[in-house]
Amino acid sequence: MSRRPIIAANWKMHKGPAEATEFIDEFENLIGGSSAVDIVISPAFVALGAAKGALANSDTTGLAAQNCHFEEKGAFTGEVSIGMLTEIGVDYVIIGHSERRSIFGEDDAIINAKAKALHAAGVKPIICIGETLEEREGGQLEAVLRRQLEVGLEGLSADKMAEAVIAYEPVWAIGTGKTAGPDEAQEAHAFVRKVLGELFGEEVAAKIRIQYGGSVKPANTAELMAQPDVDGALVGGASLEPGSFSEICKNAG
Ligand code: 13P
Numbered sequence: 001m002s003r004r005p006i007i008a009a010n011w012k013m014h015k016g017p018a019e020a021t022e023f024i025d026e027f028e029n030l031i032g033g034s035s036a037v038d039i040v041i042s043p044a045f046v047a048l049g050a051a052k053g054a055l056a057n058s059d060t061t062g063l064a065a066q067n068c069h070f071e072e073k074g075a076f077t078g079e080v081s082i083g084m085l086t087e088i089g090v091d092y093v094i095i096g097h098s099e100r101r102s103i104f105g106e107d108d109a110i111i112n113a114k115a116k117a118l119h120a121a122g123v124k125p126i127i128c129i130g131e132t133l134e135e136r137e138g139g140q141l142e143a144v145l146r147r148q149l150e151v152g153l154e155g156l157s158a159d160k161m162a163e164a165v166i167a168y169e170p171v172w173a174i175g176t177g178k179t180a181g182p183d184e185a186q187e188a189h190a191f192v193r194k195v196l197g198e199l200f201g202e203e204v205a206a207k208i209r210i211q212y213g214g215s216v217k218p219a220n221t222a223e224l225m226a227q228p229d230v231d232g233a234l235v236g237g238a239s240l241e242p243g244s245f246s247e248i249c250k251n252a253g
Contacts, residue, residue, distance in 0.1 A: 003206075003207065003209050003231045004037065004038055004209075004231075005036075005037040005038065005209070005225060005231055005232045005252050005253070006037065006038040006039075006040065006165060006209050006211060006231065006232035007037050007038070007039055007040070007211075007232050007233050007235065007248060007249050007252050008039075008040040008041070008042060008064060008092070008094075008126060008165075008167075008211065008232070008233070008234050008235065008239075009039075009040070009041045009042060009235055009239030009240075009245055010042050010066065010094060010097070010213075010234055010235065010236050010239065011041070011042060011043050011044065011047075011066075011239065011240060012044075012066070012099070012236060013044060014044075014240055015043055015044065015047055015240070016044070016046060016047055017046065017047045017049070017050035017051075018050070019047075020041075020043045020047035020050050020051045020054065021050050021051070021053070021054045023240075023242055024041065024051060024054035024055055024058075024061075025054060026242040027041075027061070027242040027245060027246055028054075028055075028058055028060070028061065030242055030243065030246035031060050031061070031246055031249060033059060033060065034059065034060065035060040035061075035249060035253065036252075036253030037232065037249055037252045037253050038062065038232075039060050039061040039062065039249050040061070040062045040063065040064045040091065040092055040126075041055070041061060041062075041063060041064070041239075042063070042064035042065060042066050042092075042094055043063075043066075044066065045065065045066075045067075045080050048063065048065060048085070048088045048090065049088055051063055052088050052089050052090075062091035062092065063088075063089065063090045063091055063092075064090055064091060064092035064093060064094055064126060065080070065085045065090050065092075065093045065094065066093075066094050066097070067080070067093070067094065067095065067097075067100060068080060068081065068082050068085055068093045068095070068114060068117070068118065069081055069082075069114075070082075070110070070113035070114045070116070070117040071117075072117075082117055082118060082121045082123055083121070085123070086121060086122075086123060090123065091123075091124065092123070092124045092125070092126050092165070093114075093118055093123055093124075093125055093126070094125075094126045094128065094167075094234075095111050095114045095115060095118070095125050095126070095127055095128070096108075096111040096114075096127050096128040096129065096148075096152060097128045097169075098128060098130055098169060098171045098174060099174075102171070108147065108148055108151035108152045109151065111127065111148075111151075111152045112151060112152050112153065112154050112155070115127060115152060115153060115156055115164075116155060116156065119156055119157065119160045119164075124163050124164060124165065125164050125165070126164075126165040126166075126167055126211070126234065127152060127153070127164060127165070127166050127167065128166075128167045128169050128213070128234070129145055129148040129149060129152065129166065129167070129168060129169070129192070130145075130148075130167075130168055130169040130170045130171050130174075130213075130214075131144040131145065131170055131171065131172075132171045132172060133171070133172035136170065136172065141188065141191075142191055145168075145188065145191060145192055145195065146195050149166075149192065149195045149196065149199065150195070150199065153199060153200075156200075158200040158201055158204045159204075161196075161200045161204055161208060162204050162207040162208060164208060165208070165209045165210075165211060165232070166192060166196070166208060166209070166210045166211070167210075167211040167212075167213050167234040168185070168188050168189055168192055168210060168211070168212055168213065169212075169213035169214050169234060170188070170214050171214075172214075173213075173214025173215050174213070174214045174215070174236065175215070175236060175237060176214075176215060177215050178214070178215060179214055179215040179216065179220050179224075180212070180214060182223045182224055182226065182227050182230075183227075185212045185224055185227055185230055186227035186228065186229055186230065189210045189212070189227065189229035189230055190228075190229045192210055192229075193205050193206075193208070193210065193229050196208055209231035209232055210229060210230065210231050210232075211230075211231065211232040211233050211234045212224050212230050212232070212233055212234070213233060213234035213235065213236070215237075216233040216234075216235045216238060216248065217237075217238040217244065217248070218238070218244055218247035218248050218251055221233065221247075221248045221251040221252050222251045222252070225251070225252045232252065233248065233252065235248055
C-alpha cells in the first residue's frame with residue numbers, strides 16, 4: 001500500500017498575515033513548483049486569508065487551520081466555525097492537538113464532535129493523539145492511544161476516514177528536542193494502524209496517513225519517514241523558517 005506522505009507545518013501562535021505571506025513567498029521559491037509529498041501550512045486564524053492569497057498559484061502546498069468549533073454558528077465568543085474556514089478555502093483542520101487538550105481542556109468527546117462536524121462539512125481533519133511521559137512510563141501507551149482513537153473517532157464513517165490524517169505526537173517529544181526514535185515511532189504507528197483497522201476495517205486503515213510529530217527537524221526526517229507506518233510529519237518549531245521546513249519536505253520525499 002503506498003501512501004503519499006503529508007508534511008504539515010503547525011505554526012501555533014506564531015506569524016501574523018505579513019510574516020505568513022513573507023514565509024510562503026520564500027518557501028514556494030525553495031520548493032520550486034513540485035514536490036514528492038503533500039505539503040500543508042497551518043497559520044493562526046488571522047493569517048489564513050493572507051496565506052490563502054499567497055498560496056493562490058501553488059501546486060504543492062495546501063492550507064490548514066489549527067482548530068475549529070463544532071457548532072455551525074451561535075453564541076461562542078472567540079470561536080471560529082468550519083463554514084468560516086471553508087469560505088477562506090482551508091483543506092484541512094488540525095484537531096485534538098495536545099496543547100488544546102492540556103491548556104484548553106479539550107477532551108476526546110469534544111474532539112469527536114469536531115471530527116464529526118468536519119466530516120459533515122467535507123473538510124479533512126488532522127486528528128492529533130499521543131501520550132504524556134507519565135503515561136508512557138506507566139505502561140499506558142497503548143491504552144491511551146486506543147482510548148483517544150476509540151472515543152475521538154466514534155461514529156465516523158469508514159469511507160470518510162480514508163481521507164483523514166492521524167498525527168501521533170508523543171507529548172514528551174513536543175518542543176523538547178527529544179524525538180521518538182524511528183523504532184519507537186514505528187511501534188506506536190503500527191499500533192495506531194491496528195486499532196484503526198479494528199474500527200474501520202483493514203482496507204481503510206491501510207489508506208489513512210499517520211504523521212509523526214515532536215521535534216521533527218531536517219536531520220531526523222528521513223529516518224522517521226523510512227518507517228513503514230510513518231506517512232508524514234506534523235512540524236512545529238522547525239516549520240517556522242522556510243529553509244528548514246523546505247528541507248524537511250525534501251528529505252521526506
Ligand atoms: P515541535 O516540532 O516544535 O516539537 O512541535 C510539534 C508539534 O506540536 C506539532 O504539532
